[in-house]
Amino acid sequence: MEYTEIMVRYGELSTKGKNRRNFIDRLHGNVEKVLYKYPDLRIHPKRDRMHIILNGTDATTIMNHLKVIFGIQNFSPSIRIDKDLTAIKELAFQLVLEQYQPGKTFKITTKRADHQFEYDTNQINLAVGDYVSDNIPDIQAEMRQPDIKIQVEIRQDGAYLSSKTFKGAGGLPVGTAGKAELMLSGGIDSPVAGYLAMKRGVDIEMVHFYSPPYTSEHALQKAKDLTVKLAKYAGNIQFIQVPFTEIQETIKQNVPEGYLMTIQRRFMLRLTDAIRQQRQALAIFNGEAVGQVASQTLESMVAINDVTTTPILRPVATMDKTDIIKIAEKIDTFDLSIKPFEDCCTIFAPPRPKTKPRVDKAQQFEAQLDVAGLMERALKEIEVTNITPFDSYLAPVDEQISSLL
């Protein structure tokens, strides 16, 4: 079947009262960002649904993009034909036939927006249902739980028929909950935390620390590729890379081994908070899970969290590693996360980090460092990259390569 449009039904936003328009506008914007590569599409966000007119673009391709956009409850590919009852009957029959196997039941549901149309809802239901029954003698109609559900919509510009409904990603449109910074390392947990934040409508920006030459170019590319994987949920994501070499070297020279990790993390959080302030974001997300490693004991969290009062949200805080991995696999970040490039969390990792660091000690060790100067120099060198779902960093097939192939 050659589909002519995709009808998108909104998710939780139906319940959001006055803010409805904002939510729909944001979802519209997100859908446009994700689909900008398809110039023939026309997107019409209406009050209760969004219509995406395909104009010849492949429906399956577009539906694959829609599947991951938060704020969409479900969607149906549909076919537009002239408002002619004979044609409607025939198309409905074809759509039933596509899915029919002996024993399956069906139902015709009609909605009539064009009240000028000569038949009313019941008449259309009956006429179309009869036609299907006449042509498939063994088929039964079933009102409550039909196997095959054909939806007929009579609108001003034509009749729209659909037979399949696909589940959307749910959640809230990215951006409706405001902006936050995500501390993205390159491991398994932080991309999952980012995904969960976006699912609740948070517009995230990635903050990634890198320490050349201790970390390779690959580690940075890997973090960017993880961002590519998440960008499909938002259309695009800002990736902020923060140089961390000088800070790490300074800490290594001046701080006792047991506190290396704690002080490093305090710097990371301070830098992230400074970036948050500069970029007018509201909160900080990270991938910490309670008790997973030395830096993620409650004592460590207290010692690290000490540097800011900004809300720090930890979506995977109470999840088991296996459950985090399940989500990482679902969002296709797992294989990338386990690529073994050293990142700045693992270099200078002391063999015996304190699992119960004390806040006063951390403050005392830090007092010997030029915290302000170190921060200022790192912040001066940050680089911001706009990342889209179509980018590729670890193995970009550049133009030269494709011309040679």
Added chain:
Amino acid sequence: MIYFDNSATTKITPAVLETYDKVSQEFWGNPSSLHRLGDKADQILESARNQIATILHCRPEEIYFTSSGSEGDNWVLKGTALEKSTFGKHIVTSSIEHPAVTNSLQQLEKLGFEVTYLPVDKTGHINPMDVKEAIRPDTILVSIMAVNNEVGAIQPLQQIATILQNYPNIHFHVDAVQAIGKNLGEQIFDPRIDFMTFSGHKFHAPRGVGFIYAKQGRKIAPLINGGGQENNWRSSTENVPAIVAMAKALRVATTDEINKAQQQQELRHMLLQHLKTLANVAIFSQETPDFAPHIVCFAINGVRGETIVHAFEQYDIYLSTTSACSSKKGTKSITLKAMHVPDKIATSAIRVSLDETNTVEEMQEFIATLDKIYQHFQVLN
């Protein structure tokens, strides 16, 4: 010049050579090196692998680069033997395989493996039921070529695949060296096939490069151990320029494949129609769908094949006795022997093998020359 010996080798395409040249100058790092130059070489290597996998509708991890079709055949056969000898030592093949297969298996026989060589009918095809009958509890491998290199017979791979569905532990290998770019996809690809061998220079890539397909989940022992390249299956610093050139050649060969095969079919038709008018000619290739479009094998009774090859050479026309590999050694055609063609006729056999660069004009000139040569030898006889 008329070149009708494309099953022996093909001429490298200028654009493919250009790719080879550029890659060897600009991507010369070792793909295993950690630095940027290594990365760049690794990237183009993996892009080439991806391209080949896309064309063959498989996964990039299922493509392993080799140095030739012969290496591919040797590797799959001996690699299977090494990997699976604890499960059994019996191998099934046909009696018309390329020497890379036959001689590898003879070597394995010396090591205690048993090989069943299946017969072919008079058209050069094996009977799939013979495969079924040959299978024993200790059979570990069935190796059957896709397109016979001497007469062009396409083997019934789909039927064999169906039979082997019931024997999921047996490795099914197909030597597909002669089958690329001839629009034979539907006949030679089947999900049951575990391994396939390909060779670059048969489709206008450089010499010294080929690849095998190895289905995910199937395992063969490596024959070349070393630095762990090719997923630790086939060590050796990768021949990046040749591999990339081959990926390009494969793309070119499979673009517009239907029309190219059609054109070769038409040339074959012209030649076969004419051969049928010559009383003293025996024809071994047919126009039925179970023959590849590019090979015509025939014999002028009473004249040795090599004499005919040299006679054509005087007119700047190039063809072969049955296969390039056996022609210099004067050994007779393996395939014709298996087809029970009498020795006297088999030694007269010659092979015309076409590709998409050949034209109607060339075929007309070839036929006119054939007539001259034919007449000449008729008078002598």
